[in-house]
Amino acid sequence: MPQYTDSEFWDKFVIAYISIRLILLAFRIIDQLSYLFTIPRSGTGSWAWFFGVIGTYFLFLEWMYIGCFWIQLIYTYFVSESINLKNSRRCWITCLVLATLLALWDIGLLIGGMINPASADKFYRVGFIVTLILLGLSILGHGIILAYHLKTQKSRIPGLDHRVSHETRVGNIQNKKNGSPIDREFSSNSSVVSSSSSSPEKIKHAAEVGNLANEINFEILDSGTIDREDIEET
Known part of the structure; x- marks a missing residue:
């Protein structure tokens, strides 16, 4: 297994396996089981909604770190004329900050779902759409930038x-x-x-x-x- 850190347990592939295979899958399974064993079976404030929000957070987290990988490639090797490895650390910090903000949003949403389900449902729908649009535009925009600089660099040094x-x-x-x-x-x-x-x-x-x-x-x-x-x- 390729090593990116001193500890094998905290290697990127290990973290990716835990988050993708175990955490995300576990919350999705709990989400579906909640539809079968809870009354009411669905709706804001129910157990199904509760675990669905948490599972969706981890799904966004995976997309966020995929975007972090592409952004590291762009700003470390292609955008600047010199290779700047400090940009990789900046990308990780930015991704961690965004993940923390999204976690705080979901925690507030879960608390609001227990206090006022009607308002929490409206905020959840609006917040989900806004987060999805911003994340998609970020990945798409940086992907276009990466493709452009790859093409420019290839034409700059032919042969x-x-x-x-x-x-x-x-x-x-x-x-x-x-x-x-x-x-x-x-x-x-x-x-x-x-x-x-x-x-x-x-x-x-x-x-x-x-x-x-x-x-x-x-x-x-x-x-x-x-x-x-x-x-x-x-």
Whole structure:
């Protein structure tokens, strides 16, 4: 099972399983059983209505977290030019705040259903429709934004996979032919940097050597010293 937290119990998939399979299903079963064993069987303030409101809350909660997933993708990887992982935390906080507000609304609704069923029924219908519209528009709107930025990013870097693969093959061919001194020096400097507490001067020198090696690779490619047949063989 993929891990997103340090504790397996609080892993996202475990929470999703509990909320979708157990909590939501349990309240829906209780809702239906209440129609069979309670008098009156339905209506605002009855046990069936009580458990139906709670089950509907968890249903909205699932839709809310699905929307949170899409919003994390948008604002973490696509909307801004740089990847900002802090946006993921902001999305979670926003989702938790909305879930808390919806829970408070349902608690007030349940209390109102026991005190004044007629008024609670009207507020329940209006609140359900408003919540459904706002949640649907939010998911739809952010889905359109995500699709737009995916299309924009794809057109912005056409052929990137092909270019990366091609340059990798060129570097492999060069190393097979005559392992250049630049590459050997760069490898030795890389091992020095990663082995112990290297000084900033060594790290800077290794980076300069790596940049020089890349420039030589591109010059060899542009000059045509590597045959196209060699590239195709790899």
